[in-house]
Amino acid sequence: MTTFRKKFALGISTLSILAIIISGCGSNTGSTNTSNGASAESQTNTDQAQNTAGQAKAGGAVRVAMTTEPDNLDPYLSAATDTQSMMDNVFDGLFEAGENSDLIPAIASSYQVSDDGLTYTFTLKQGIVFHDGSELTAEDVYYSYAKLSGLNGQEPLSSKFSSIASIDTPDDYTVVIQLKDKDAAFLAANIVAIVPKDYEQQSEQPIGAGPYKLAEYKPGQQLVLEKNENFYDKEHAPVLDKVEFKIMPDSNSAVLALQSGDIDMIPGITAQGVLQLGDGYTVVSGPQNMVQLMALNNSVKPLNDVKVRQAINYAIDKDVIIQTVAEGNGTKLGSNMSPAMKMYFQDGLEDYYTPSIDKAKQLLKEAGYENGFDLTLTVPSNYQFHVDTAQVIADQLKNVGIKVTIKQVEWSSWLEDVYNNAKYEATIVGLTGKLDPHEVLGRYETNYAKNFFKFSNSDFDKLVNQGKTEIDEVKRVDLYKQAQTVLTEQAVAVYIMDPSRTVAMKGNLQGFKMYPVQKYNFAEMYYTE
16 A cells, blocks of 8 residues: 655655745746746745744735636636646545655545556545535546546546546445556546535636635636535645635735725736835745746647747847846746756756858758748737837847737637647747646647647657656656757757746745646745734
């Protein structure tokens, strides 16, 4: 029997939590699942330095400024990471992501894996109840995973569970999952929410087993969570009575609201915002494990020509973007992997395309576009970080004859047109990091439903599919490093940076932790006297 306290080698280094009482710099950064993420920033002290004065007090409410509207309250239908970071407090999975890239127990207490790597047996904790008072049993796990995998006869809701062949529930607290093939990424996928069986109103009134439950949702205004008094994990029971997410698209308004006391926390604060706050606030900053990129639609002319894509990469100076947009608080990238994924990160690709106007022009000439071409760059308007990046890129591409028109769209339109239907030429967004490398690079597989890059490469597909089933860690690392190199050589996108993440809070709000995935664990937070 293997317990969940074991730290799995998922390839992400420990993310230090860096806290500062002022100073810093930042930017608000959108992403999707792909994602919809938070932000950018700076450095200093340690978590313990946040505020050592005063004792913890029970109760209270924390008001959080969120830039985006929830895209769907159903955890299986939401694509936006901001939404998922809010609703993560409502739902629990078999595991949850730990601070140090480990998987820690949630609904499951232990598990076993068969010698052939095809059978996973999970033992559930007893006495867990959903927010509606019903007991959580193996039947709920069956229902949840059958929806995700398509074993319920409907369209599968997640490709992460496509390898499931069958699910058995020999008793109320045991779940046996049989895989079709070895899937090295399967274990990490089990942080997904478990929902009550036969309940189909998650989008209207979500019900989970997490530390908080939905109290109110007013579109365009706020989403309110209240403490779950019956939360099963008494050791980590929530202290705060309420979490109120205020929809505030304007970053300057959020800063003013924090100063006036109308809100208590800004998950993604800009550089100007940090400077504007003044003394008396806590600012936590650290790596984000997120890839900001300019995605190129590989299926439309002239971007279907690799030489054109390579020319664009040579024409863009990422260092200038990092200095001007992120004020130096970002790590330059060369492929779709952050160095936060330490084990799997292929070093050196960040300098593969050393900026060169001459090389860019030569490649454009060879591709038949000596005089350049027009390019529409679609950007989600609510993410100023991406809008600013687009403006810098437009200026740089002008130097090689590429005339960029920046098209700003609402986030909901971006999700529908770009992410869901690939109706775009180029776009700028942030792709959130995951706990397993296949979740990161699998986005580029030819058959991946949300491959909005429209990239198709048999060598790449072969590498990531081998990586998905390879149990030998050394071999698996090598496969995913080779796959990153293919993305870079094929210039699938312009991989720009991993911006730092910065969170600003009232000085007496304590317990915030940073994770390798975007996660706001309000069950661990509290106010001091």
